[in-house]
Amino acid sequence: MIEMEDVYKQYPNGVLAVNGINVQIKQGEFVYVVGPSGAGKSTFIKMMYREEKPTKGTIMINGINLSKLRSSKVPLLRRNIGVVFQDFKLLPKLTVFENVAFALEVIEEHPRNIKRRVLEVLDLVKLKHKARFIPSELSGGEQQRVSIARSIVNYPKIVIADEPTGNLDPDSSWGIMEIFEEINNRGTTVVMATHNREIVNKIRKRVIAIEGGRIVRDENRGDYGYDS
Numbered sequence: 001m002i003e004m005e006d007v008y009k010q011y012p013n014g015v016l017a018v019n020g021i022n023v024q025i026k027q028g029e030f031v032y033v034v035g036p037s038g039a040g041k042s043t044f045i046k047m048m049y050r051e052e053k054p055t056k057g058t059i060m061i062n063g064i065n066l067s068k069l070r071s072s073k074v075p076l077l078r079r080n081i082g083v084v085f086q087d088f089k090l091l092p093k094l095t096v097f098e099n100v101a102f103a104l105e106v107i108e109e110h111p112r113n114i115k116r117r118v119l120e121v122l123d124l125v126k127l128k129h130k131a132r133f134i135p136s137e138l139s140g141g142e143q144q145r146v147s148i149a150r151s152i153v154n155y156p157k158i159v160i161a162d163e164p165t166g167n168l169d170p171d172s173s174w175g176i177m178e179i180f181e182e183i184n185n186r187g188t189t190v191v192m193a194t195h196n197r198e199i200v201n202k203i204r205k206r207v208i209a210i211e212g213g214r215i216v217r218d219e220n221r222g223d224y225g226y227d228s
């Protein structure tokens, strides 16, 4: 469960990016976050994985109060939340396998378990056959699939994606969405900020629209609702 109560975020330069948000997202939901550029979508989701701290208000993630979470405990939180970015953020010199294995090596998982789990998630994203490739040898869509594999390798309860199809062509984008749906079908909460109208209107899910740092619409099976 993700819960925000009366959450505000003002950046040091004075911009009020989130202006009083109250929301609850239950375990297993799939939520799109939509809205115009600069509306506060990224700030809203960055606060869920403590990339940004709220200026005011309470954020609870699976019972953990993020405002009270010590910095030393943030890595522990991140292990339970997978994050996917628009620009993939893969390590360029590591192979696909190594990029995905990295998160398990950090927590000193047994090498045998690492291999089994990495191959399992690479199979889910249909990239087992490219385990030895490096990112520059892959298409954008394939690189994003690696980054999704990396995000779920620790069995997180929540996956947060910021504009995951933003750099991809339509075909690759639909492939990425199939994977997110599969992850969600297995019980993982998915929160996705997106500008992709076609996807939001076709694969109907809960839609939270943000404008000027506030939630202006929150609908189950909602539509994208903007022209561009």
Ligand SMILES: Nc1ncnc2c1ncn2[C@@H]1O[C@H](COP(=O)(O)OP(=O)(O)OP(=O)(O)O)[C@@H](O)[C@H]1O
Residues within 6 Å of the ligand: 011, 012, 013, 015, 016, 017, 035, 036, 037, 038, 039, 040, 041, 042, 043, 044
């Ligand atoms: N680190 C920062 N420091 C100062 N201001 C910021 C910072 N990050 C974002 N902002 C500002 O906060 C507001 C909300 O930005 P945010 O990135 O959350 O919007 P967004 O809805 O995700 O936009 P986009 O769709 O263009 O990604 C904007 O005015 C932006 O300029």
